[in-house]
Amino acid sequence: MRIPLELPPGLLGDDTSQAGAGHWADGSNVRFRLGLPQVIGGWERLIDGALTGVCRTVFPWKDNGALLNIAFGTNQKLQLWKGDELFDITPFGPVAVLGGDPLTTASGSGVVTVAHIGHGLTTGQEVKLSGAETFNGLEAANLNGVREITVVDPNTYTFVAGAADTASASGAGGGAAIRVVRQSELPVGPEHGTSSIGFGTGAYGGGPYGTTEATAEYYPRTWSFDAWGQHLIANPRGGGLYEWRNDPASRALAIANAPPQVTYALVAPMNGGYMLFALGCNEEASGTFNPMCIRHSSIRNNTEWSTAASGSTSREYVLTGGGRIVAGRMIGPYMLVWTDKDLFLGSYVGSLAQPWRFDRIGRNCGLIGPNAAVVVGQTAFWISPDRQFYSYSIGGAATPVGCPIRTEFADNLAASQGDKIVASSNAEFSEVRFDYPDGRDGFENSRYVALALGGEDAGAWHKGVMARTAFVDAGPSLYPLGVDPDGAVFHHERGHTADGQAFPWFIETADSLLDPESTFLVRELWPDFKDQIGPVSVSLTARFTPQGNAQTATAPPMAPGETKADFLASGRLFRVRIAGESAPTRCRIGKPMFDVVPAGRR
Template sequence: MPLKKLQLKAGVNRENTRYTSEGGWYECDKVRFRQGTPEKIGGWQRISTSVFDGVCRSLWNWVTLGGQNLVGVGTNLKFYIEQGGLYYNITPIRATNTLTNPFTTASGSATVTVTDAAGGYGLGDFVTFSNASAVGGLTLNGEFQIQTVASGSYTITASSTASSAATGGGTVTAVYQINVGPAQATPLVGWGASTWGSGAWSTGASSTESIRIWSQANFGEDLLFSHGDGPIYFWDASGGVSGVGVELSTLSGASNVPTTQKFILVSDINRFVFCFGANTLGSATQNPMLIRWSDQEDATNWTPGATNQAGDLVLSNGSRIVAAKQARQEVLVWTDSALYALQYVGAPVVWTAQLVGENISTASQNAVAYANGVAYWMGKDKFYMYDGRTKPLKCDLRKFVFNDFNEEQYDSVFAGTNESYHEIWWFYCSSDSLVADRYVVYNYLEQVWYYGTMTRSAWLDSGLRTNPLAATYTYNLVNQEQGVDDNETGVTAAIPAYITSAQFDLDDGHKFAFIWRLIPDIRFDDSEAGSPSATMTLLPLTDSGAGYNNPTSVGGSNSGSITRTAVLPVEQFTDQLYTRVRGRQLSIKVESSDIGVTWQLGSPRIDMRPDGRR
């Protein structure tokens, strides 16, 4: 018989059975498609040995007038500026208190009780002491994290144990950073857990405490940043990385700056600063559907007037604003049920809101990516796109993604672009995970999907740096698509990658076929190993309902009557491989697990002949 070319269509499809998806690919990890063929994705390298505190959910890259390439790094514990691989703490200060003999030590213990009747601090908050004198053999100058909280006092942990029980410290200055936020969403159940009027009378309600997510944007060379339900902060780049953020409302000339909001955005048109879900003008009451904006080119003036363009508007479709994204000559705003396009029309109206999509959902504040003039986002049960019209995005992995999804961690969902490969990436928490451990990718050039496992908490593809930046749960930033291995922690590790095809018929599927030779078509360009190799596994089946060599594997039948598989190592100059397998259907798997290896698969061919009906 002539050689059979295994030319499979691009993309991974999990919407049907392995047999129904004949002619394509069925499962993968750490693999993408380029020019219609699968290849291993690039590696990642940490940008430095430095680390930050907390889980990062927000990254923003810009360049100052002096040429400094900076990244804002917002975590649940602090806010940093990254420059040259170092993380500089610019977390705003909540309060500065002068305390008298506030420390109480216990002999042989590192736990120190601090008395501060002013309150306002919480578990996990950070405080910095200065001018403290020794007490109990300890001099407690420096930064500490609050370990426990009581009425009028809290505890910290010293770097060593006290030599005696004592109270003292003299006149101490205590500088408190703003309160920290949650790293994961926490279910809340009981009285007061949800909105007023929700649930049945006399029954407990339920809701979820949101994670700490920052929004940020540069205003010229300076930075504006905020977290949900907090004020807007301002960082002055001219003061250098030693300066901390301050509330925007404290700047000279500031007028009616919102005191609370969900997130911010700076428009491309005339640099309006937008606050979404802000408090109403002249009131502390927060309206989750209210949008307020500053005067053009002025981040401090929020008082509407005849001589400026500050203003506000309230959206009507939905109960809260979820996300916003700068698009081409418009700002897109998502509520929990609709999509609006904000368009600049000039004074006196300034901005108008046009309803461009309804009966939709949006998973989170960061679930939207914008590429090539199109907005893509993850909803709560499907994907969407907006290219002038709002429509569902056909997804070959929809059931696979949403059937294994931790719905309590919607806030952890985030999207990012990888422009070099025409990709939109979404990271999300699988059903048993509290961290974003899965990703799904849409390649908008080839219009195909693929997926995998990877733990990340934020992503930024800014164009101002060579590679996409990603934040990890090991509290650092990594350059994605750098090298071919995992260098997240400084120790080089292999990136296991594989792809498995759907089942396809051998010959007409009626008779068995005997496969005796495989001609691989794989290349190892850009591999760093001296002798790169991968493994090809042939997985024949007696029929489409049978299992592979391991009957308990995905797609297996738990049957003892199975057909032998063939595991074939493929090296750089392997031209053909000999084997002995038979079946009616076949699936092929390509994988690698060695350091320094990357690969791209072409169109392998198999040599086979008819081999009876049983």
Template sequence: MPLQTITLAPGVNTEATPTQNMGVIQTSQLIRFKAAGNMVLAEKMGGWQKFYPQSVGSPIRALHAWEGINADSHLGIGAEESLSVLSGNYYQNVTPHIAVSNIAPDFSTVSGSAVVTIIDTNIVPSSLDSIYIETPIAIGGLILQGPYAINSVPSTNTYLITAASNATSTVSHAGALPTFTTLIGTPGITISLDNHGFVVGSSFAISTPTVVGGLTLSGSYIVQSVPTADTFTINASNAATSSATVPMNGGNAQIIYYIGIAFAPPPGGYGVNTYGTGTYGTGEAPSPSEGSPITTTNWTLDNWGEILIACPSNGPIYTWSPDSGYSVATKVIQAPLINGGIFVSEPSQILVAWASSVNGVQDPLLINWSDSSDYTNWSVTALTQAGGYRIPTGSKIVGGLQGPQFGFIWTDIDVWAMQYIQPPFVFGFNKLAEECGLIARHAACVVNSTVYWMGNNQFYLYAGAGVQPIVCSVWDTVFQDLDLQNIDKITAASNNGFGEVAWHYPSISNGTGEVDSYVKYNFILNCWDYGKLARTAWIDQSVLGQPIGGSPDGYVYQHETTNDADGSPMGEYFETGYVQISQGEELMFLDWMIPDFRYGKYNSAPNATLNITLKYTDYPSGQVKTKGPYQVNSATSYKNPRLRGRQVSMRIEGAGLGSWWRMGGLRYRAAPDGKR
């Protein structure tokens, strides 16, 4: 009986049956494939260890590494209940804080001045704070709505802001909100708002939902007519069921406070510290009202030089830097209030916000962007490059990123190129392909000059020659077990050092709604594998070294740094399809097996131990019997399994700690053993 060598094809195939998968791996866990001349070999994947010893306390949804101007490296961590930064071994929670107040309007103006005095007994403000007035307030010939910086705090509960223009009258302790009037059986609504300034065709934003005449008003509406300087009309989508008059938000002003918390000043008093310590003019006490830390379902992170830019899902844009003087991330005051996510466009250095908003009302297909080299300036004028564009197809923008040559914008059904073309248009938009949208905001990544992403039913790449689907040999395993209720948790994970792109996703079979599985594509060998590994966020090699991943339990791990799973066995394995003789016409007798592995890395001790289990059956749907596991190591010459069956498969699994292995040319001796 001659010896035969098991030669495995590259990749894993779960589309075919085990009988069809002769010489092909059928199932896998934590393995990868390595090109070796004209051969492709299966090996154990690299391990991981904690990058920081403590959990951040909730599932991590985004990671971003960057380097400051002093060669200091940082890791931004966006979790569901926090935003934090790791700088070396120093951990800092920089989660933004907010407070929402609903009060009877107490605004005061002085004729000829843009300064407005606001009294809010629900909060003790600070000049470090900024505000967003959600409800339009008419006062002294002004309409106050949108973002404002707090200029000064003359007394407790009282602060000053600057309006966009001067007041035309002096008014004290007042302010009026819009009043909505409906007429039964008609969709027309008359809105009363002093000196509103609207013209026919203008957009009126209602960011605080209001119920009137059986209608719920929320979102953006087109002004239909302007009867007077103090009234205008809009149309609802349905007819009112009653005639009624209702003020917005019950007549209360709604103000969102974005709390800026400074680092606590050093101890004062004569003789404390040395003469000249500190910067002149600094040391303002922490904000009296600290508000509450925000929570979110996801984040997008980027950096602007040494400044971290962070956007919670459907939230404002925040920034933080080591020398900002703030212990929390603070809102970019003039940036849009609601955004799906952000990225920095290069080389123009423009901050791009997708699924953005106008006047506090989100448009899921709207892109807004800042001025070039100034992420704080979003004013669209002839003197800036700030602007916006609405994608005309799809129902929503799912994600965006900066590619090698231009930005990529994905809707739920297609992908667009966002190319910088300089003023006056600033950006040009071209649809690259249809029916290849993005499944989740973090489901795309750039490797070298190629963009990879996961769609709703397929994987895709763009490498300059158009969008191409990637044939996936483990499609069933992924898409037939994908938890569609939690797809926004999917994250792409590139590992360029090994030519791999993975997608970590939540599976139905796991039943928790959390990420637990991965599918991995080797773009060098054009093959796939899959397995179980809970990584909810990822960055490839960076200023911090090897790839870093986040987990559902809030830990940060660095990969490819060890042979183990943070001090525990990895549990790696794979299982092949069936081997048979004469197309399975005859049974086989297998009595001798000669293992062939690399039992350790180059210049390392060959200390790996593996278990080999043989599974055999007479028919594809028949009873499966097993032999083994047979433990093998560098001292093992052969094993004598002695089995009879029509079809035989093999399971290889690692055992123990601190070891690594790669499969070679495992041989076996088998001979025909009759028919049955």
């Protein structure tokens, strides 16, 4: 008799082989499309060279001239691809806000002493001061600007006021809004998470989540990007807010008056303009970093952050419930804000006193890392710190998403590296994807799991072995973009090779029991492959009992167009594996037919 291989879409890998009978159980780089498995598309290099550092965030957008820009945030640099060239636009920094009246002068001298706790600077470096007020006869214009410093001690340095200006009196002054930006590139950030417990990193009380004197950082450097019109907003996690204004010859610049420590930056489009949000930032009045504080700029003015300024629409909110903000996403006209514990929904209410309100809409469903959430249409998908998959749609509730291959992901997620997880969408195939660091491979992102969202494939999961530290869907780029740990940037779903090289794929069934009272001999396969490119191998593993010894028979690799494959395998339970690895490689698997004959009872 001839038996077709006819299985529903999706991998079912968390159960025993017999519990998963009648399903696909394992695979790599094979998705489900219209109910059938097919090999994923290939990838081709976008940039000849490599990025500097490990990229965690990639952001494409188009400027007013319809030219594609792509920003890459690594642990070392902020880089930009434009017009087939790669530019270094790494900002100067970090940004520091000094205490009240931090400047001191001596009468008749142009030397100004600066109180800057834990400045970390060296003699001869330059800093840019802003916000200093005229005092002791020294003009503000001669205090502010770029100044070369001489270090006195770890908390103090001096500079000479501009234009040979001298003080008419001794004493402290300068005001309470002086900002200092070091005039050298941001220091290199951590490549890996360094926390020793849990799957997330970065606890409140250490590094940027604690006092400015803390030096340890417990999470890998990630970036948040957004578009302010045609300009780029960039925020290295725990650092300041920067804006790049579409000049490849210029670096991104610190945004004046913005909070100096920000967990995540987000732009909210408004009628007639934008508001820039700082999620998890310094409170306005005290300047103290509050991991649950949200501030936004005035509409259409990302340098206006004072709530007391005349006509200002900037405001401040503090979320309840404890913990820390991890990230945010726009979902239609609303804003989702995740803490490490809960989910909040931001709604624009238009009140002058409180333009936005934030309501907690989910408990114990927080976000594991800043890049681990993606919005598709009106639905968000993310991973929580307990390694559970969630979704939320406007008007609904945060809901766990069943994943029949979750055990492998949860058991092997590299400890303390959860902040590296990257969620992305693939509109062409209506799916969401989560790239993650698998401890079996090391500390870097090396594998992915993906969920089909629409049609007869809805709810079907697949997975793969592929090292991508950053990933983003197509639009405005023509293809999805992925970056590997070595800084190579690729267009995905393009071609059928791994940038000209072979890539492996396979899909495998669970054990199928044809008849518990009889044994069978399988001796032939009629393939049913569409769009095959490159050889395809089929293996058959047979057992007489569920945990008995296995015998595997593999047919010779089949070239496109071959009508049958011969092999002999006998048993009660059979497992089929279909695989390929060539350059190029492609295959859509229909309903292969197996020739099976009874072999008696035993």
